[in-house]
Each structure stands twice: as C-alpha cells, then as structure tokens.
Amino acid sequence: MSYFYFEIASVLLPWAMMLIPPIVIPIRSLYGGAKGLSFLCFIFIKRADFGNERILRHELTHYKQQRRYSPYVVTVLLFWHYFVKNRIWRNFGEAYHSCPFELEAFAAMEKTDPLPKMIFLTLKHNFHR
Numbered sequence: 001m002s003y004f005y006f007e008i009a010s011v012l013l014p015w016a017m018m019l020i021p022p023i024v025i026p027i028r029s030l031y032g033g034a035k036g037l038s039f040l041c042f043i044f045i046k047r048a049d050f051g052n053e054r055i056l057r058h059e060l061t062h063y064k065q066q067r068r069y070s071p072y073v074v075t076v077l078l079f080w081h082y083f084v085k086n087r088i089w090r091n092f093g094e095a096y097h098s099c100p101f102e103l104e105a106f107a108a109m110e111k112t113d114p115l116p117k118m119i120f121l122t123l124k125h126n127f128h129r
C-alpha cells in the first residue's frame with residue numbers, strides 16, 4: 001500500500017473518531033497528578049475521582065474543543081502551553097492557567113446544566129458535584 005493511503009488514514013481517522021460520543025474510562029493513575037485526560041473520543045478519569053461531575057465537565061469541554069477545532073489544533077495549542085510556555089516561564093501553573101482551552105474547561109466545571117445524554121461510561125457510576 002502506498003504512503004498516500006497511510007497519510008490520508010492518519011489525518012482522517014483521529015478526526016473521524018471525534019464523531020464517536022465520549023467514552024469515559026476509569027484509570028488508576030495519570031501523569032503529573034492530573035485527575036483527568038481527554039484524548040480523541042476517550043476520557044480517562046482517575047479512579048479516586050471517578051464520579052466527580054466537575055472533572056467530567058472539564059474533560060468533556062476538552063472533548064468538545066477537539067470536535068470544534070480538530071484534535072490537531074488542540075494538541076498543538078496544548079503542547080505550546082504545557083511545554084514551550086512552561087519552558088520559557090519555568091512555571092507550569094502559570095502556563096497551564098493561561099491556556100484558553102483550560103480557561104474554558106475550568107469555566108465549564110461551574111455549570112449545573114444537565115450533562116449530555118450520549119456519554120459511554122465504562123463503569124456504572126453516578127456522577128455527583
């Protein structure tokens with residue numbers, strides 16, 4: 001198979017995966033003490049925080065951002081803030097809290113409107129505030 005098909009698949013597949021409703025997966029631990037991580041249609045939430053609606057809302061916002069801007073734009077912007085800005089400022093907290101995607105996700109944590117119905121939970125669990 002030529003590289004052409006491989007390139008087309010590698011560009012289209014991640015974006016096509018964003019058509020799948022979010023799949024929430026409990027995970028034992030995450031790098032750097034994070035409580036949640038959104039990657040394509042998968043949302044990983046630390047087992048200890050599984051059920052925390054605020055964290056789910058934060059990660060759902062990152063999921064929506066990937067749908068809105070494509071996973072590539074979100075990855076590049078997050079990389080810029082987490083690694084480049086952190087490297088320049090030498091302050092991860094400042095770099096993290098200046099990222100517009102994170103600011104939107106933090107604002108979403110305070111919302112109380114009903115959660116979207118199309119969320120696949122891999123563990124039967126009620127989310128609470």
Ligand SMILES: [Zn+2]
Pocket residue numbers: 058062101102105
């Ligand atoms: Zn975030």
